[in-house]
Amino acid sequence: MTRLVKEDSEVGRLHINTPLMGESLVSKEFLRRTESKEYFRMQPEINILKIGGQSIIDRGAKAILPILDELIRLKEEYKILLMTGGGTRARHVYSIGVDLGMPTGVLSKLGDKVSWQNAxxxxxxxxKHGGVKIGHGDNLEQLTMFCRLGYLPITYGIPPYGFFEHPAEIGSIPPHRTDCGAFLxxxxxxxxxxxxxKDEKGLFETDPxxxxxxxxxxxxxFDKISAGELLELDLDDLIIERPILTLLQRAKxxxxxxxxxxLNNxxxxxxxxxxxxxGTIITKD
Known part of the structure; x- marks a missing residue:
C-alpha cells in the first residue's frame, strides 16, 4: 500500500512509501509481482472496427458505401469506434521514403497522414448520420459518451509512435501500422x-x-487459430500485421x-x- 511518510527533520519532507520504491523496474521477478488479478476496463462496451485502407477504402464508393450503410444501422445497437487504414497512398509514400533511405521513425510519421485523410x-x-472524427487525445476517454449520444466516432488507425517507432525486425517499414494501432x-x-x-474471408496460408x-x-x-500456433507456422504473408500476434499473447x-x-459480405x-x-478468429491462447 502506498502511504506518505514524514521525516523527522526541520524541513518535514514527505516521502511516498510504495512497493515500487527502490526498484529498478527491470527485474523479471519484481515485474511478475505487478501483475493484476483483474484489469480495469475503461470502455468495455466499445467495439473497435478497423476498416482496411487498401482492401476497402481505396476501392471507392462501391466498396465503402454498403459498409457505411451497415454501420449506420448497427450503431443504434452497438457502441462502435471506426478506425481507418492507410492503403495504397501510404505504400506510395513508404516507397519514396525507402528509396531516400529514410529511417523507420520518419516513415511512420509519413504514413500516418494517409490514415488521417481516410478518417x-x-x-x-x-x-449527417452522427459520424464524428476524433483524434488520439482526450476524446478517446469519451468514447462511450459519444456513442450514447448517437454518434459514430472515427479515428485514424496509425499509432502515435512517430519518431519513437520501434526498429523494424526486417527492412525499414514501420512494424506498428494501422492494424496494430487498432489492437493497442x-x-x-x-x-x-x-x-x-478486410476483402478476404479471413486468414489463408498465403494471400489468395x-x-x-x-x-x-x-x-x-484458418477459421480459428491461436496466436502462438500462427507464430510457429511462420507464414511468409499474413492478412494482419505480424506484431499483433505477439501483442495478443501479452494482452491483459x-x-x-x-x-x-x-467488402463482399x-x-x-x-x-x-x-x-x-x-471469418477467422485468432485467440490469445
Whole structure:
C-alpha cells in the first residue's frame, strides 16, 4: 500500500512509501509481482472496427458505401469506434521514403497522414448520420459518451509512435501500422471486441490474390487459430500485421481478434458484433 511518510527533520519532507520504491523496474521477478488479478476496463462496451485502407477504402464508393450503410444501422445497437487504414497512398509514400533511405521513425510519421485523410473522408460521409472524427487525445476517454449520444466516432488507425517507432525486425517499414494501432487502443481501453474489415474471408496460408484463380480453392483456410500456433507456422504473408500476434499473447484484456470479409459480405459485420463465428478468429491462447 502506498502511504506518505514524514521525516523527522526541520524541513518535514514527505516521502511516498510504495512497493515500487527502490526498484529498478527491470527485474523479471519484481515485474511478475505487478501483475493484476483483474484489469480495469475503461470502455468495455466499445467495439473497435478497423476498416482496411487498401482492401476497402481505396476501392471507392462501391466498396465503402454498403459498409457505411451497415454501420449506420448497427450503431443504434452497438457502441462502435471506426478506425481507418492507410492503403495504397501510404505504400506510395513508404516507397519514396525507402528509396531516400529514410529511417523507420520518419516513415511512420509519413504514413500516418494517409490514415488521417481516410478518417476525414469517412467522417464526412457519415456526418449527417452522427459520424464524428476524433483524434488520439482526450476524446478517446469519451468514447462511450459519444456513442450514447448517437454518434459514430472515427479515428485514424496509425499509432502515435512517430519518431519513437520501434526498429523494424526486417527492412525499414514501420512494424506498428494501422492494424496494430487498432489492437493497442482496444487493449488499453478494455474494448469489447476488435474486428478487422478486410476483402478476404479471413486468414489463408498465403494471400489468395497472389495465387492463380484455379488454385485458390485448394488454399488452406484458418477459421480459428491461436496466436502462438500462427507464430510457429511462420507464414511468409499474413492478412494482419505480424506484431499483433505477439501483442495478443501479452494482452491483459483482449482475448481474441476477428477478421471478416466486409467488402463482399457487409452483413458479416453485424454477425461478428453479435458474437457469431464468421471469418477467422485468432485467440490469445
Amino acid at each position: 476525414e473522408m469517412i467522417s464526412v460521409l457519415l456526418a 487502443l482496444a487493449e488499453n481501453i478494455g474494448a469489447r471486441s476488435v474486428i478487422f474489415l 490474390k497472389k495465387v492463380d484463380a484455379a488454385k485458390r480453392g485448394g488454399l488452406k483456410f 484484456c483482449i482475448k481474441q481478434i476477428q477478421i471478416i470479409d466486409a 457487409p452483413g458479416d459485420i453485424g454477425k461478428a458484433l453479435a458474437g457469431e463465428h464468421v
